[in-house]
Amino acid sequence: MKPQYLSLKAAMPAFSRLAKQLAAAAGVALLIPSVGLAAEDVDSFPRQPIKLVVPFSAGGGIDMMARIAAEKMSEALGQNVVVQNQGGGGGVVASRSVVQAAPDGYTLIFHSVSSAVVNATVRKDLGYDPVKDFVPVSLVSQFPLVMIVNPDVPAKTVPEFIELLKKNPDTYSYGSSGIGSGIHLAGELFRKLAGVDIQHIPYKGTSSALTDVLAGRVAMLIDGVPPQVANIKSGQVRALAVTTTTRSEVLPDVPTMIESGLEGYDIPFWVAIYAPAGTPKPIVDKLSKAVNFAMHDPKSIERLKAVGAVGVGSTPEELDVFWKKQLQMYSDIVESSNIELSN
Template identity: 40%
Template sequence: MPHSISRRPVLRLLTGGALLTAATLGLAQADTWTPAKPIRLLVPYGPGGSSDVIARAIATEMAKGLGKAVVVENKGGGQGTIATSEVARARPDGYTIVLGHVGTLAVNPAMMKDLPYRVDQDFAPITLLARLPMVFAVSDRVEAADLPAFIRLARARPGKFNYGSAGNGSAGHLAFEMLKTATKTAITHVPYKGTGAQVADLIAGHIDAAAAGTPGLLPPFQAGRIRILAVGASKRLAVLPDVPTVAELGYPGFESSQWFGLLAPAGTPQPVVRRLHEEALKALHSPSVQQRLQHDSSESLGQGPAEFSAFIRGEQARWGDVVRAAGISAD
């Protein structure tokens, strides 16, 4: 009997030591998180657009560093809410992430009354990847050689001119509404289901103007089919050295860009977020991704989780003002 009694404290000590060792090992493993299976990267828009192009370029390079595939899944619809809300509800283990966008993170909260996710509570920001400046163009049928001339025409004939965008609440829609507010003009919005259809009608002269990124507008501009009047960036673009910024033309502080970043579900362990950020940063500075971004006149950023979170809050305030001033609501 004494022997059996004396063994119990020893057993407790051994059990406690084993648990302590297991916990320590678990923390060590978490601090050096390595994925055990492929990671899903959901893109809240269809294939072929700027979001899809950037996501696939980043995913290819991240997979090299992580040692597991990063599988891009396009889940468009609901103005980006379908994919974004799916990630908000996903298990916070690092295996499901989303490509955030100015529309889903900054515009939708101001535009939608029943948004199925809470930007400030449902996500763990990983990194801000890149910013793509918007450019403003007109059909070659519009008799305006530059932005000041187009503004004079629009002011002289309020409501006569229209502009297209990739859809209600899209980056192009918000960019042009910001331009209208800055220039005090009345120009009618014509929403399309994507950039391709919008640009096709701009070339054909069915719409007068448009705002979009360089991937959609640069090819027809270079072919002489449309005119690019100004860029929404804070400085001129290397691919459009002769095209002024809106700010240069008398509207100081004007800047309109769409941006992209990575987010995980809220509650994702910090070591996992940190590893994903590190690999995203490596991918962002790889030659292949840099070449892709330069081709599209995108600016690589690479902000960390805290900076990205603060950036989102600032963008929500800025674009919320535009949404309210223009009276924009979800379809």
């Protein structure tokens, strides 16, 4: 029996890839059981560096958070966790490559809410199943978005802005990083809950939208707190509200949307780590513990706090519940707003 067990063990990587391809062709999820995974395999994992794929370019906020997590995960696991940036398609290119990787714990993806959830609600050309082809590992961190307006807009609060929009239909606009982007959906939720008429202007990126807000060509933008803190504190833009149920520590004087009268408005920006479907549960659990170690490290906490983010950490099960609720919320926004993204 022992030689036969070792032979099967040696064949597992190739078997996993083949089985995954067959399952994808049949349109069903692959679930490779971890039964029979030798205890020494889990104990010795990882025996080589782990690749953490970031589906966006280097230098941005998501990349920064990935590197904060990777540094302390490396310490917890005793192996380097190497960040690899792979942009394109709003996260689709990287997601496809990770789906095709061996489900052995050595290739992970650093999903954002945009690449993990928003893509699943607005795109039909993904080439993978965003729910069935990934296994949740751990929520990493989250931070609020913030509604900002050009200082010349005659409104200093959300209620005043809503009143302004209602008195001047078809007059004001808001920018986003593109049709179907998370920022677009955040704007549509505001439009729906506030019952206002405000025109959506899509751009190819947030920076272009911000340029027009600063110039006064667009009235409003909803963006992440970290990249907007400096603009808010310098007075280049005015912050009206943050999008989470609690205020941001770096913007303590800015109320939440709910405090501003928009009951039910709760849109955090979050990032989380996932593995390819079929990754053995004991390895997923070990990776999850490493993420939690990273997010509770005092150095990580301070580095995230400096940019307005909060380290979270979670079990795989907690992330699974959380992101499926997020998926439902964004699906509801897309449906009520009749948003369609062409293939």
